[in-house]
Amino acid sequence: MRNVLAIFVALIAGVMVYPMLASGQSTKETNLFSAAANDDVATIGTLLSKGVDIDARDGDGRTALLVATHGNKVDAARALIDAGADVNAKDNIHDSPYLYAGARGHLEILMMTLAHGADLKSTNRYGGTALIPAAERGHVETVRTLIEAGVDVDHVNNLGWTALLEAIILGEGGNAHRQIVDLLVKAGANVNLADRDGVTPLQHARQRGYKQIEAILVAASAR
Incomplete structure (x- = not known):
């Protein structure tokens, strides 16, 4: 009930909420996905400094970088890529940050993936x-x-x-x-x-x- 209430309050406040995800997903990892979706570079940095897995997967197999790429969140994507996120990590439908950025014309993110080992x-x-x-x-x-x-x-x-x-x-x-x-x-x-x-x-x-x-x-x- 508390989780539902927290999500409702966040939605009212206009904050994008990333739901609890795959089985065993920690709160910190969930927060990383939310930060990526909201282009929240400061929170991304804080979470990574605490040892959160940068390439953790959500229920759809997406990494935080792919979440950022979906929303064309350039600053979040840059922070994650600079910290070593895998630009080739594919989700359950075989999209990767590199492939998705290319397909959607997210040029800034695409160029970052190309500079960091895109396959x-x-x-x-x-x-x-x-x-x-x-x-x-x-x-x-x-x-x-x-x-x-x-x-x-x-x-x-x-x-x-x-x-x-x-x-x-x-x-x-x-x-x-x-x-x-x-x-x-x-x-x-x-x-x-x-x-x-x-x-x-x-x-x-x-x-x-x-x-x-x-x-x-x-x-x-x-x-």
Whole structure:
């Protein structure tokens, strides 16, 4: 009853509450997740100085760093990464701070993960690298950053799609996706790598009436 009352009072006060989590989760570890969710750097520092496990997991397998990344809490993420948090630690659905930051376009956190050992070959639950969902969602600077970091531009996910195919098939054909297609082509993406049905990027672009993207592909000898 006291825990329920405390949560209710905190909600009334406008504070984000992180619920008690996995079996055996200590109060200090729970507080670390709450601090990460609230971008509370001071509390993070205090808890870590007391020996709290920086890579403890919640009921969904998330670390405090992944919680911070979910909310794009840059200061909390920086504090945790600087203290040694694992940027590649995956949760129960195979998201890691690195993969999630890339997929969601959280560029500042992404760059921190890249500077602290991000595994460029790691994949999400769809078998895709961070580059593929970034391309799909139109995160231009994220795509640029991942290409420069060395992510494989021709990686094929479980759906049989590359970043180039996803940018066309699941994109909107607008300026952001046009820029992404241009970036991928200039980075050496195979413009003729077809999907599982044998449909090429150029054919997908033509089917959707994406004239500017079509022009980029044709200039790169796409068929």
